Amino acid sequence: MSFDRRTSSEQMSDADRTRDRRNRIVAIALSTLVVAGLAGFGSYLVLDKSEAREQTPDLVAQDGKPPVQDESALAAEPVEGEKSWDAETLPRNHVAGEVKYAMRPPVGGDHDQAWLNCDGVVYEKAVADVNAVHSLEHGSVWVTYNGKAADADVRKLASRVESTPFSLMSPYEEQAGAIMLTAWGKQVTVDSADDRRVAQFFAKYVQGAQTPEPGAPCTGGIGATG
Known part of the structure; x- marks a missing residue:
């Protein structure tokens, strides 16, 4: 074993x-x-x-899109160089024919009974003052420019208008500044489409407190040719 x-x-x-x-x-x-x-x-x-x-907004802006902005903060800021008229004292009668306005583009006054379509409309030719003023009465912002404005600025402004209800844009050779923004009783001349006052003006006056007829439409009116 x-x-x-x-x-x-x-x-x-x-x-x-x-x-x-x-x-x-x-x-x-x-x-x-x-x-x-x-x-x-x-x-x-x-x-x-x-x-x-x-x-982030900064990088999105590099892609050509506007950065996100606080509309309420912009609306609260004063617009440097802005001219103002007493909105309540500007006449608002419906009249036939032309009206002689004290300023060009006009910021208010008597006007035609038909308003210009202003639901983000860019007009390639000049429009009638009497119809555009009626659009201002409804709370629209009117962007105008003359031959001194740079093509790039015109394109940028057109893009903004097209994406903004209650706004319109048209050429206006008789105006003093290259680019001007007008609302009822309010007007400012800006240096370029990138001028901060453009965003401020839109934030404050598109259907802003100055609007004589808030809630009135910006569609159902007439085109540039009537």
Whole structure:
């Protein structure tokens, strides 16, 4: 009869070593998976933050779109260089024929019974003052320009008008400034389409407090030719 002279602990050492080796392999594999998962999550966070930065107003503006602006804050700011008339004292009678206005473009006064369509309309030719004034009475902003205005500014202003209900735009050669903005009883001359006063004027006076007939339509009127 033969027997193994090794102790029981020595007899089990081979099995223990095998089990320990297997446990180490499992532990290494799990550690690798955890590290890979953390690395992937970190990459996701970096990409997510990067995409968020790309959506900030400054970067959006670089794509040609206007940055998001606080309309209420703009409306509260005074418009530098703005000229004002007492809106309540400007006559508002409906008359036939031409009217001689004290300023050009006119900021109010007697006018034709038909208003110009002003739901973001850009007119390529001059319009009749008597019809445009009626649109001002309904709360529209009238953007005008003459031959001194840069083509790029005209295009930018046209884009703004087209996206703004209760506004209209037309050439006006007789005006003093290259670019002018007019509302009922309000008027300002600006340097360019990027002048901050453009955004201020729109924020304050498109259907603003100066509007004699708030709620009146800017559609259903006439076009430039009547």
